[in-house]
Amino acid sequence: MTPAQPQNEGPGDAPTLDEVARLAGVSRATASRAINGGHRVSATALAAVEAAVQSLGYTPNPAARSLVTRRTDSVALVVPEPDERVFTDPFFVHTLRSVNRVLASRDLQLVLLLARPGDEERRMLRYLRKRHIDGALVVSHHRSDRLADHLAALGLPSAFVGRPIDSADKVAYVDTDNAAGGRLATELLVDRGCRRIGTIAGPADMAAGTDRLEGWRAAMRDAGLSDDAVVEGDFTEAGGEAAARELLGRFPEVDGLVVASDLMAVGALRVLAEKGRRVPDDIAVTGYDDLGVSERTSPPLTTVRNPIGEMAEQATRLLLEQIEGERDRQAIRVIFPPSLVRRASA
Structure with a gap:
């Protein structure tokens, strides 16, 4: 005779943890541990509980699960930048999409925290301190935000996309070799025959800005060329345009331009077109990032893939x-x- 299967006829008859334990033939505590991560549970018991959960259609209570695991099943993406930049810069779009892809496969929720210096930053730190999330990812950080120090002091699981400019020894981070990338772009222009090469650098309070500038300087020194044609930008299109106007005003003789981001290069190309400087005939230009912008410029932009x-x-x-x-x-x-991506601008 086949045993009767549990019947759930309405909202009040939702299967309970006790029913899961009985069907699996384990204690309630073992069933709870199996459902909430499988810690200190044998493979046999874990398989039995998983089968019982599937058979009963049991869904753990999120609040109760959180009490057991001390987990919120959510991760914060911390971006210390203005919201208007976050939603227009392809760098952040690619970051959000990639982070969410990994979290979605684990059924985890992404919480976006935008925090400009001042009150917004203090609110964000209070939120992290209260452990409303299980961990934090940080992207586009500046020296002044001191997020590496704050997160290390909190003992909160964290990882940075890009090397923190200070206190990099305190946190986990993933980066690209920005100095090598700056060198690659500059050496390409040197090999092309450019001899008066300028650069629009990234912000000096960000590791990507300082490292790409150092790569440019190293390549210029190795080639025996002057490295005085430098203007700092802010990784935005408007910032690149303003920096290009300043650079060309101070160094009108430049025949090569290494720009520390593709968005800034878009602004620089606009200025060059206004001034009648043909690219690449009169001046060769490189960018940095290759996140879709460089393919749509005129001419298409040679760039370093980030x-x-x-x-x-x-x-x-x-x-x-x-x-x-x-x-x-x-x-x-x-x-x-x-890696270098060669297109028509250089």
Whole structure:
């Protein structure tokens, strides 16, 4: 005779944890541990509980599960930038998409925290301190936000996309070799025959800005060329346009231009067109990122590929390993090599 299967006829008859335990032939405590991560549960018991959950259609109560695991099943993406930039810059679009891809496969929720210096930053830190999330990913950080120090002090699982400009020894991070990328772009123009090469650098309070500038300087020194034609930008299109006007005003003789981001290069190309400087005939131009913008410029932009999708996914996996206790919260670093993408501008 076949045993009767449990019947759930309405909302009040939802299967309980006790029923799961009885069907699996284990204690209530073992069933709870199996459902909430499988810690200290034998493979046999775990399989029995999983089969019972499937048979009964049991769904754990999120609040009760949180009390047991002390987990919120959510991860914060912290971006200390103005919201208007986050939703227009392809760098952030690619980051969000890549992070969410990894979290969705684990059924985890993404919480976006935008925090400009001041009251917004203080609110964000209070939110993190109260452990409303299981861990934090940080992207586009500046020296002034001191997020590496704050997160290390909180003991919160965290990972950075891009090297923190200070306190990089305190947190895990994933980055690309920006200095090598800056060197690649500059050496291309040197090999092309350019001898008065200027650069629109990134912000001096961000590691990507300083590292790409150092790569440019190293290549210029090796080629025996002057490295005085430098103007700092802010990684935005408008910032690139303003920097290009200043650079060309101070150094009108430049025949090569290394720009630290594709968005800034868009602004620079606009200025060059206004001034009648043909690209690449009169002046060769390179960008940095290759996140879709460089393919649509006129002419298409030679650039250095910044593997932000792979970096964001790797940083998310590092964070999840910390949350799951599979990896200690230590200063792990993963560095991706840059690569040059040749198009018509150089």
